[in-house]
Amino acid sequence: MWYQDILDWLLGFAFYYPLFMAYLWMAGALYFYFSKEQNEPLYNAPPVLPEYPHVSVLVPCFNEGDNAYETIGALLQLNYPHYDIIAINDGSSDNTADIINDIASKHAKVKAVQLASNQGKAMALTMGAMLSSSEYLVCIDGDAVLDPNCITWMVRHFISSSRVGAVTGNPRIRNRSTMLGKLQVGEFSSVIGLIKRAQRVYGRVFTVSGVVAAFRKSALHEVGYWSTNMVTEDIDISWKMQTNYYDVRYEPNALCWILMPETLKGLWKQRVRWAQGGAEVLLKFKNIFLNVKKRRMWPVYAELVVSIIWAYVMCAIFLLWGLGKFVDLPSSLYIKTIIPEWNGVLLAMTCLLQFALSLFIDSRYEPKIRRYYYWMIWYPMLFWLLSAATTIVGLPAALIKDRNKRATWTSPDRGIHQNRTNP
Template identity: 30%
Template sequence: MVSFFNVVQLYTAYYPIIMTIVWIMGSWVSGLMTNRAMIKDDSQVKVTVLLAMFNEEYTISMALNSLSCLTYENFDVVIVDDKSEDESVTIVMRWMTAHPTIKMRLIQLPKNLGKAAALNEAIKVIHADFVLATDADATLAPDSIQQLLARVTNDHIGAVTGKPIVRNRTTLLGRLQALEYVVIIDRIKRAQDSLYGGIMTVAGVISLYRTDALRDVGGFDSAAITEDIDITWRLKKNNWHVHYNPKALVYILVPETLKGFFKQRIRWSVGGLEVLLKNISWSWKQGFSAQTLLLLDMCFSHIWAWFYVMTMTSFIITSFATRTFSLPGVIIFLYVLLFIIMFIQGIRQDEKQSHLSKRDLFELPFYSIFYWSTALMTAIISQFVVIFSKNSNGKWTSPDRGR
């Protein structure tokens, strides 16, 4: 029993250290690859920007304005309204009238179907080579299409995702997420793409799909709680590659209340766990591969969450029983050192894309703790949700978005 708890304690302490080293090394490799990448002249490739909306009257105008600033020439826009109950449709129609040079089509669904089903309805009428899916509360960078296409280096690539940048930082939670996206989430995606040959999931807010690939897998799964994670793995199962380009930018709104934040992150974690359960058997049958490593990575994180709970419980009981309180100095030193290295790397590779301010950097001492604490709580909660929930669904909910 003692040996088992020793293993638990070692795993709890060293898992974050090992993963941080993997992220740092993978991001370094990714930086070498990204710096060599050149934007190709793909102006003849037709791209349809696809945007599904439901009750987006406060954000849709900004999203549409960003489309008018896109520098790529050969694109059109398809907006599918999933039976909004506010003024979203009126705003879109007014915008279309004011911008006649933008090729845009509005599809109004007769009833609410959910985001994935709404996207599938739009895909039926799209004839472009590629589909760039984005959200009604996001603004695309002017060169986002070119950057995404630059990562489509062969006919086996089914999707490429870009880098979200948090634009609402009026609260501590918003600024913490801004640092998280720059320093941690970008590290993870870079490492997955460079070391595993593909990423765990596309970002639903900026993903370029090959239209043939979408139709090959039957579009999005309307029953999936996270359609972006699900579509990533269905593409992989059909031998399509999925990659990441950190130079393709999109500016997003993130939750600014703890309730909204944890609701979003638990949904992400549940979606990832559902995908893990669906694909672990298939992955093992294919033999050891990059997909297996990605799924094992997810398994290890869920195991770590429970080991951490066990270790902390034991630590608290022992501390009270012996009336002593001591922390492992070497482990803490490694945490701090890797934290500093990862932060410096993240800021350098960001190249001021995220426009971090001095105010954002005041949250520097907290962001790593913030990330791992969030991962811990959402991993455990999502396991209970998956076990006790009868079924998932892809219905729309009204998210918490800062302004």
Template identity: 40%
Template sequence: MIYLLFFYPIFMSLIWIVFSIVFFIKSEVSFKKKTTSKPFISILIPCYNEEAHIDKTINQLLTTIDYPNYEIITINDGSSDNTLKHLINLTNQYQNIRVCNVETNLGKAHALIQGAIFSKAEFLLCLDADATVDKHALHAMVQNFLGKSNQDVGAVTGNPIVKNRKTFIGKIQTVEFLSIIGLIKRAQSIFGTLNTVSGVCVMFRKGALLDVGWWDQECITEDISITWRLQRKHWRILFEPDAVCWMLVPEKLSSLFKQRLRWSQGGIEVLLKNADIFLERQFNFGLIVLYLEQLSSIIWSILWYSLLPVILAKGIIFRDIQMITLILTVIITVFSIFQYLLSIFINLKYDFKLLGTSFFAIWYILLYWVINPITLLIAIPYGIRTYLKGGQAVWESPDRGGGNG
């Protein structure tokens, strides 16, 4: 029975591999019908203490984006540094930049709501203050909303790729975003439901946001929450691999741990808030399967660290158990490496330099198995407490890493 714990990651890896290949053939190899329509887009960039990055981000966006019809709205969310001064200076330099100032830090969700209300467009591209996009990203994303068959599309999430890869922590996160996050989004797209959009780069239909009551200001991870809100109202969410987004990631282990703890806590909050999905009259099969999959990962993490000492203890005494454990560990490693190789193959057309991260694939596998289950276990009481307590979810200045990579 204990060894069923090994089969869970093997089974999930197989699911991700098979269905990401299906998505790749269906959406990335086959011809995409493109539209020449270029509707107006508002780019929303919420900022909290971003004086070190915001000028570079805006300048890169303005020089990179190949789309004629857009504005940039920066939202200063009660920054305690000189972010607001930088934003005002940028509006004086460029005509298509506006500033929305919130005097008190009320969180990313609140900042996005203010920016959305302030915007002039029906389509809103939300970017983090350290993120830039490929020149064709806006057109690639917005075309998913157009046409009669796409009127129920509420959001299109982009394809984030790590930019700062000079450090060990940066390199292993590059592996993660390729072989885990990227493949999961492709696989979930085939099933028709996503657990979360990529908050660093996602485009929304404003009418869909209005329909679900905007972002949840109580949830610590607004991107997971809005994904579930939209899908529960039967808005479709799509993954657009051609919408490449370059982002910065934490370069310190402590910052990475803190980030993953926040992600885990937010995921638990969302599961608790959506537990009533099983009571809905209109059966949402895709979301129920997704809910059970997310719940099973929590249960697996609890059992893994609860039973790991038993596995190790028995392995010391019984040689046959040692052999079984070794075989299963090798199988998991092989699947993980194949995941990575597949993700590299799929993403080479977006960035050929990704091959340089190959050496760090095995290190990521080890770190992933240690950090993610631990942060999930630690996050459970925090998630339950914040769910019961409620209140405004504010944010702190994140570790943006070292820059260019």
């Protein structure tokens, strides 16, 4: 019957989509690694540049009293000859304002900017960019610790081509003593890092990392800086850059040590925001297929659409399985079990292969990262379900959102303080 065909299609799609994408990402990442990465010097031995243009490091802060000294202190130790630091306090309710004022009073490199009320990260970044006299801006979060050589690795891309509008760095997880922390170490390697490498090979990058990215100021000015009404300003600025024909590159040697949620509640809030941000970009750039000049963004758009469809297909499968426990469904709609069979074993083996490949690549930057391979066996069970669930919640949130409302800050879960690993 026709609905049996539909069910078969749903089950097949739920299985073959992640399988296909896993091998697509692995192939692209391998090409990137062998063609662009393998023969590079290590991240702690940056290349000698023909020039070292002045760079401004923008640090937007909202309630970063616990992290500001550490973050800005690390910035003062950068191995780059010409830079300054602009710390923007976006109406924090804690002692962030006093801390950045104190640092600025002691270090000539640091400028403190105080915004009277919470205007959102996009506005804080735009204000910092406006106050900077530099053509190149490195933007990091107020709880991040930048590697001393990060700026040099990023600036080389801007020097190499005037069409480079942004460079995204390589975030590394600091808090990794809990299970969620360990899983995210592997996730940033096997999913986020792997995908960014592959996307650079295939054409366009879905998004820069909001926690560490560099920008050409003239390109930012051309595209109108960061959008204050988008819940994820990093995704939006990436699409604005690339739809205006600027190149966005990935630099794996540009390391930045970051804090991530270590509670399910904090992780859920973060991923819902990411999912909503992706959906908002789909809605904003829905006319992208009308312009053939923007065709290099078409695969990125299409993949995001398909990933959202996959989330809803997974939801439908679970609903049918659950309903079958309480309602007499037609045999053609009855799903006996969601426990993986042979196809699940194949998918699991593919995941393990992807995790092994990505951790091998990333061991270049963290030699001991392969020890987290064991923890990644739990990743599909937790994070795939989390991804599907947050996508289901994020899409309606994007659809009903007031487009004129400014996106402001909330204080995220940054993990357990004593669980942090010093870079």
